[in-house]
Amino acid sequence: MSEKLKIDQARVNSCRNAAAQIATGLEDLLHEYTTTSIERTVVRLLGVDGVDQFDVPLANIVVEQIKEKGKLEQGIAYYLGNAALNKGLSLQEVAEGVARDELDLSELSEQPEDKVKDFIEKTALTKINEIAEIREKRFKRQQRLGLGKKPWLYVIVATGNIYEDVKQARAAAKQGADIIAVIRSTAQSLLDYVPYGATTEGFGGTYATQENFRIMREALDEVGDEIGRYIQLVNYCSGLCMPEIAAMGATEGLDMMLNDAIYGILFRDINMNRTFIDQHFSRMINAFAGVIINTGEDNYLTTADAIEAGHTVLASNFINEALAEQAGLMSWQMGLGHAFEIDPNLEDGFLLELAQAQLTRQLFPEANLKYMPPTKYMTANIFKGHLQDGLFNLAAIITGQDIQLLGMLTEAIHTPFLQDRALSIENAHYIFNNAAHFGQEITFNGDGIIQQRAEELLQQSEALLKDIAANGLMDSISRGIFAGISRDKNGGKGYQGVIKRSENYYNPFFRLLREGITSYGTRF
Amino acid sequence: MSEKLKIDQARVNSCRNAAAQIATGLEDLLHEYTTTSIERTVVRLLGVDGVDQFDVPLANIVVEQIKEKGKLEQGIAYYLGNAALNKGLSLQEVAEGVARDELDLSELSEQPEDKVKDFIEKTALTKINEIAEIREKRFKRQQRLGLGKKPWLYVIVATGNIYEDVKQARAAAKQGADIIAVIRSTAQSLLDYVPYGATTEGFGGTYATQENFRIMREALDEVGDEIGRYIQLVNYCSGLCMPEIAAMGATEGLDMMLNDAIYGILFRDINMNRTFIDQHFSRMINAFAGVIINTGEDNYLTTADAIEAGHTVLASNFINEALAEQAGLMSWQMGLGHAFEIDPNLEDGFLLELAQAQLTRQLFPEANLKYMPPTKYMTANIFKGHLQDGLFNLAAIITGQDIQLLGMLTEAIHTPFLQDRALSIENAHYIFNNAAHFGQEITFNGDGIIQQRAEELLQQSEALLKDIAANGLMDSISRGIFAGISRDKNGGKGYQGVIKRSENYYNPFFRLLREGITSYGTRF
Amino acid sequence: MEQDFNRVKPYGDTLGDGKTQLSFTLPLPASPEAKEAARRLAAKMGLEEVEVVYMNELGEGFSFFILYGKCPYSIDTTDIAVARVETKAMDFYQVNQFIKEKMSRKITVIGACTGSDAHTVGLDAILNMKGFAGEYGLERYPQINTINLGSQVPNEILIKEAVARRADALLVSQIVTQKEVHIQNLTELVELLEAENLRDRFLLVIGGPRISHELALELGFDAGFGPGTLPTEVAAYLAQTLYEKRN
Amino acid sequence: MEQDFNRVKPYGDTLGDGKTQLSFTLPLPASPEAKEAARRLAAKMGLEEVEVVYMNELGEGFSFFILYGKCPYSIDTTDIAVARVETKAMDFYQVNQFIKEKMSRKITVIGACTGSDAHTVGLDAILNMKGFAGEYGLERYPQINTINLGSQVPNEILIKEAVARRADALLVSQIVTQKEVHIQNLTELVELLEAENLRDRFLLVIGGPRISHELALELGFDAGFGPGTLPTEVAAYLAQTLYEKRN
Numbered sequence A, B: 001m002s003e004k005l006k007i008d009q010a011r012v013n014s015c016r017n018a019a020a021q022i023a024t025g026l027e028d029l030l031h032e033y034t035t036t037s038i039e040r041t042v043v044r045l046l047g048v049d050g051v052d053q054f055d056v057p058l059a060n061i062v063v064e065q066i067k068e069k070g071k072l073e074q075g076i077a078y079y080l081g082n083a084a085l086n087k088g089l090s091l092q093e094v095a096e097g098v099a100r101d102e103l104d105l106s107e108l109s110e111q112p113e114d115k116v117k118d119f120i121e122k123t124a125l126t127k128i129n130e131i132a133e134i135r136e137k138r139f140k141r142q143q144r145l146g147l148g149k150k151p152w153l154y155v156i157v158a159t160g161n162i163y164e165d166v167k168q169a170r171a172a173a174k175q176g177a178d179i180i181a182v183i184r185s186t187a188q189s190l191l192d193y194v195p196y197g198a199t200t201e202g203f204g205g206t207y208a209t210q211e212n213f214r215i216m217r218e219a220l221d222e223v224g225d226e227i228g229r230y231i232q233l234v235n236y237c238s239g240l241c242m243p244e245i246a247a248m249g250a251t252e253g254l255d256m257m258l259n260d261a262i263y264g265i266l267f268r269d270i271n272m273n274r275t276f277i278d279q280h281f282s283r284m285i286n287a288f289a290g291v292i293i294n295t296g297e298d299n300y301l302t303t304a305d306a307i308e309a310g311h312t313v314l315a316s317n318f319i320n321e322a323l324a325e326q327a328g329l330m331s332w333q334m335g336l337g338h339a340f341e342i343d344p345n346l347e348d349g350f351l352l353e354l355a356q357a358q359l360t361r362q363l364f365p366e367a368n369l370k371y372m373p374p375t376k377y378m379t380a381n382i383f384k385g386h387l388q389d390g391l392f393n394l395a396a397i398i399t400g401q402d403i404q405l406l407g408m409l410t411e412a413i414h415t416p417f418l419q420d421r422a423l424s425i426e427n428a429h430y431i432f433n434n435a436a437h438f439g440q441e442i443t444f445n446g447d448g449i450i451q452q453r454a455e456e457l458l459q460q461s462e463a464l465l466k467d468i469a470a471n472g473l474m475d476s477i478s479r480g481i482f483a484g485i486s487r488d489k490n491g492g493k494g495y496q497g498v499i500k501r502s503e504n505y506y507n508p509f510f511r512l513l514r515e516g517i518t519s520y521g522t523r524f
Numbered sequence C, D: 001m002e003q004d005f006n007r008v009k010p011y012g013d014t015l016g017d018g019k020t021q022l023s024f025t026l027p028l029p030a031s032p033e034a035k036e037a038a039r040r041l042a043a044k045m046g047l048e049e050v051e052v053v054y055m056n057e058l059g060e061g062f063s064f065f066i067l068y069g070k071c072p073y074s075i076d077t078t079d080i081a082v083a084r085v086e087t088k089a090m091d092f093y094q095v096n097q098f099i100k101e102k103m104s105r106k107i108t109v110i111g112a113c114t115g116s117d118a119h120t121v122g123l124d125a126i127l128n129m130k131g132f133a134g135e136y137g138l139e140r141y142p143q144i145n146t147i148n149l150g151s152q153v154p155n156e157i158l159i160k161e162a163v164a165r166r167a168d169a170l171l172v173s174q175i176v177t178q179k180e181v182h183i184q185n186l187t188e189l190v191e192l193l194e195a196e197n198l199r200d201r202f203l204l205v206i207g208g209p210r211i212s213h214e215l216a217l218e219l220g221f222d223a224g225f226g227p228g229t230l231p232t233e234v235a236a237y238l239a240q241t242l243y244e245k246r247n
């Protein structure tokens, strides 16, 4: 694609430098702390599954036991391994014992550290290899069936019932969808555990559970075989269980995860220490599992104005990129998010949308950009809404977006009906095909509205990034720099789950993942 | 507007030369013949109005009488004037006498020619002055209230009942329409007389009658005053009564007329001699009355394919231009028609639409281009249809069209409901505003699909025009050069109404109109 | 829950939810009362939990409404049987082969847009050389003798020509349906044929965007073809049915 | 024909034509039978001359339909009276002036998105400094003391805070309406207040895209504000109603 916008490369470099500095500023935090959710993830990755009679996941029970004893600073892995060797049980049996209140992991006599670690490393490696295998199988399937043409058509299913979701997802795939996102029940991000099993009662969405992941993956593989196109599956790696869900997704072969470094802090009032630590580990898992993350900058524009705050989206894209790199994600795994949220009644609003979309495209040429549809200004006038989605699709095809979250004509009314989704897909097909090479056909005038807006956006985000770099990300967020929302460093949900690591903190997965990431290369 | 397409000016000149040659080729026909409808127009312009007890217009009765005697070759004006002087009656009274079978115009003793002509010239001049006055009043009102921003929003009303039409028109004006076209009852173009009075029973439209014109004009002036915007009125100056309707429109202050040189021949199987002669006189009236004509090239694409036959539209635009000039129409009065009729499922179809629209814009920079919406490929899927209309509106705002006939989402289903029209207007408002300066923002790539298609169109239409110029327009039409329809020179409806003028043919209006046209200048 | 074909209901996102979208204009200026009137109207149609999601003043005392509601009714689909053209699918070559082999002679079809209808595109799509959607029209079939009378043909003329040209089948196109004019035109044709005792002489076929095979049978025709019809479908039907009729 | 407000019907292009547009999905694959099922469903709703103009297979045994028909029902609009907020329109200055002059003290309002609802944009539009559509929010009113509890506030907490802060009015936002959750949340709030004998202590105001004044009254609230509400409307209502309540 020829470059439509003239971009001041020095400014871009300055943005990237500031973002790198911001990411570096978090390193101490990331290396010196763990969280209850990271430790639960370790438990899961070591093969412990299931819930107790009250539906509490064994991972929670085990971690809670050690945490109550004030010993989580060492990491759960050691305690688990020690118990297994001590009792001659499998890790799963150990966890079940804890759940039955028959075992106190902190009270067992300590086995030689190297023996425990050896055992744990082997178990961990098995899991890591399993994930790698799932990843490779998934990539092979993608290669065999092929992915749809870009922009990929991304639609949501949100019935709250996994079996109803499956019907809708299969139908959507047949209609032409490339990506199915199972919307998650609204309160789940604030649950400090992951629900279990197949679920049929969710609220505005279906619970993210491992079994639900499995059911949907199976359905999509099936329908993908039928239609001869690989269908990608998305869920939410977000909220208080961020890394656990990353592990579940890695195990069940998900393709994408909503996974943002800042979203939970701002929009779910999750403590920022907790979030940053969790996102780092979850991203390492996603990186290794070959998952594309979708960042959530679009959300800024649901509370802030898209013209005034356009540059905050861009700045956040740079930060998400830097933090993604820090965790080992490759460029193609970065589904950096931006959105078409300018007031449709604004004169030349479409031009300003093009400016942001094109600028984002040129600044992140290798990323799999995720473009979010109009939502805030959607109206219950479904006819007008369908048109707004049409211009959104046009902006995407002109600027070469990768992941197109399709807007729904009923956005202002209800979660999508089957027919709404079908009309959205038809909308995208029509525009993407009828204006297929429009982007290649046109050049933006060098001193026009679009070019000027792009320059303004870049300038503003450079200034913002420099400011954040100077103050640190955490302080900046507490000053309300994004979406007009300010959060306290020590406030918010889940702070009690942040634990300072001890000297002998042990978690085999950091090393295994890091090594795995650097060795497995690109997707195809 | 900067020129988006590179155009080979030599080729354009060659097109215009060929078109001029084509127009010249018709001159003998236009000067040597008259038609029953032209003569009826003369009767009307001389102030004769009304119908007999069987609803036959007096104009028809009078002309028929002379025609039956084989004397129409002299023109009706002389006979009318002679009778009036002979009997000391007004022209209206003369006509009424004929209708009551009390008067045979051909049998009256002949008054001195100069006295008769003197009388007729005076009466004609009064009418001409009246029309000029109506025109000036209309222009003043336009200046006072202002016309809407371009592209003007043109919508149709088609209830078949003039009073229901009025309601819909008034509502449309309030919604933002700039132009109201009262669709005409389907069979009317083939009637060899103009119905009379207010009508409430039409078929797919309302009869074009002078009283209906008056009623709608009054309603639009009223609503225009209320909302502070001048609302233009359109009807059909087409079919077997083409010049009569021009006269009626001139008298009632219409702003635009569907008026094409070839449409009736192809699509209504009206004899081509009749049509060419009628269109010339009707255009002279339109020219003098300051009416914008809308040509009907869009119709070609309802039977022919828009890609294959795109150049025939363009060629016809050149011919309509040449014939319009021949009749004295100024550039701003030329509402040359083209249409957005490419199969929406075609890859890059939108680019090809842009090519034709932009080319037409650049070739006829002074004309008030009339852009017709998708119709043939509209579907009963109203949601998809609304989107197609959206891209049509986008093409218009990008290429700077003047008169935008709004597409209706229910095009494939029924004549517009009130709500359909409102949604169309909203569609246009949204796109025109949200992408207001998109056209100014972009340049088409010099070797792209759009430029190439434009070149192809121009080349093809040059070849076609040269071919037509070489063979003459009539022979070309009989070879089926437009819309794949061929018509016989001596076939079709209304041929019996074509009459070779005698040496002493007399019709005062040719001179009066021509002089009037050259003297009144441009609109503002 | 599995679909029960005895009780089929609209489906939004859950089986049986009955979700239905409506829109209409009321001759009322926008107001809370107008909105309530819209709601009541939908309630009269039997819809439950009606939501008037959008109201927009259209001027001159009219307003436009968009509504959603739950349709409580269900349809027993197990007893619905809609007649359809049953002949076997054949392509261009097969049809010609069939006529050549099975019939002693070429078949003759005569087509027209009748009454005041001037929409020839659909008829031409079936009849003209060029055809439709990449398929040849009947004119191109060597075994079919095709006569196209074009637009606005009075029923009387169509019959006269059909008799004169010894047509096997009449192909009538009706596009305009305003005020049910197509029903009138078509009924008149059958009545005229019956009056002249000619009904059984011809295969009577109609087509158009609002035509269905059911409607055709109802009106006394032999077959009806709706939107998107391809020439081969018509040709296959004609060849096979004329052959059966003969025997 | 003149409009008779005793008999109001949908209007397409002629008074009384009843023209109504419908769309829905049926759990049936596309077929003439499915189309007929769609037609019958509309007929069950009472529509006449139903035309199924569009049918589209959606996969997995579902099809989408668009229909038009004539609604035979009419509504007597002369007896519809919808309650609405009746207070006089006032602007920012007038409201502050009014409170200053007529009330002895500032008024205190406390707002929240209750239950699991996290959609704060609407509430913020009314409450925050910045306001909405160019109008200041209540925080900006010198005579109004505004407390915004934000999102996902349990009803109990809202009541506790309201009592503690001596609020005059509770402003509750409910955006999510899936499975009628807003009705549950709102009903619970009123019940809790009644149980604690606090109902009359506060002016109870709700808002959201599916809220109407009627619904508010039905649920036991004092006022309801729907989509597009402006801060001044709410401020004017609060000032005048609290003043009346006092006297």
Ligand code: B12
Residues within 6 Å of the ligand: B183, B184, B185, B186, B187, B203, B204, B205, B267, B299, B302, B303, B375, B376, B377, B378, B379, B410, B411, B412, B413, B414, B415, B416, C111, C116, C117, C118, C119, C120, C121, C122, C123, C125, C126, C132, C171, C172, C173, C174, C175, C176, C177, C178, C205, C206, C207, C208, C209, C210, C225, C226, C227, C228, C229, C230, C234
């Ligand atoms: C093109 C067109 C015209 C052209 C027609 C040119 C021509 N030579 O045909 C022109 C511009 C002249 C025209 C004029 C009018 N039109 Co017109 N027109 C259309 C339009 C845009 C497309 C129709 C079309 O060509 N479709 C493509 C063909 C291929 O599809 P089809 O006809 O459905 O045919 C297929 C099948 O139905 C079937 N089929 C059809 N006939 C037959 C016959 C047989 C024997 C068989 C087997 C199969 C078969 O096979 C075909 C191929 O699959 C439609 C809107 C639309 N998008 O549908 C309006 C439309 C049909 N027109 C309409 C109207 C009202 C008019 C006018 C009355 C307007 C006016 N007052 O001036 C006039 C009157 C003309 C007249 N006397 O009939 C209305 C009809 C409303 C209604 N339901 O009654 C429509 C729906 C537009 C609208 N929304 O108002 N029109």
Ligand code: B12
Residues within 6 Å of the ligand: A183, A184, A185, A186, A187, A203, A204, A205, A267, A299, A302, A303, A375, A376, A377, A378, A379, A410, A411, A412, A413, A414, A415, A416, D111, D116, D117, D118, D119, D120, D121, D122, D123, D125, D126, D132, D171, D172, D173, D174, D175, D176, D177, D178, D205, D206, D207, D208, D209, D210, D225, D226, D227, D228, D229, D230, D234
């Ligand atoms: C922005 C948004 C979000 C943002 C919210 C950010 C935030 N801080 O508010 C985010 C992304 C977080 C979000 C999340 C979700 N959302 Co949401 N969201 C929207 C969206 C796009 C816009 C809402 C909005 O801001 N409107 C603009 C404001 C100004 O309008 P308003 O709310 O109507 O307010 C006006 C009036 O109603 C009134 N008013 C409102 N409140 C009050 C209160 C008082 C006292 C008064 C006087 C007046 C008043 O005055 C305001 C100004 O005029 C809508 C779709 C849409 N276009 O409406 C979906 C929508 C509301 N969301 C929806 C859903 C399902 C969800 C989720 C459950 C999805 C999920 N499973 O994750 C989550 C859950 C969140 C939760 N727990 O509540 C659905 C609700 C469906 C339904 N009818 O139940 C919608 C309709 C989208 C859809 N089609 O699915 N969402």
Ligand SMILES: Cc1ncc(COP(=O)(O)O)c(C=O)c1O
Residues within 6 Å of the ligand: A184, A185, A186, A187, A188, A189, A236, A237, A238, A239, A258, A259, A260, A263, A268, A294, A295, A296, A297, A299
């Ligand atoms: C990164 C991210 N996570 C999560 C969510 C939403 O869901 P939750 O309810 O889990 O916060 C979003 C919503 O857009 C998001 O962008």
Ligand SMILES: Cc1ncc(COP(=O)(O)O)c(C=O)c1O
Residues within 6 Å of the ligand: B184, B185, B186, B187, B188, B189, B236, B237, B238, B239, B258, B259, B260, B263, B268, B294, B295, B296, B297, B299
């Ligand atoms: C020039 C012209 N005249 C007339 C008509 C249509 O109406 P009629 O039925 O009068 O031919 C059209 C239709 O598009 C037209 O373009």
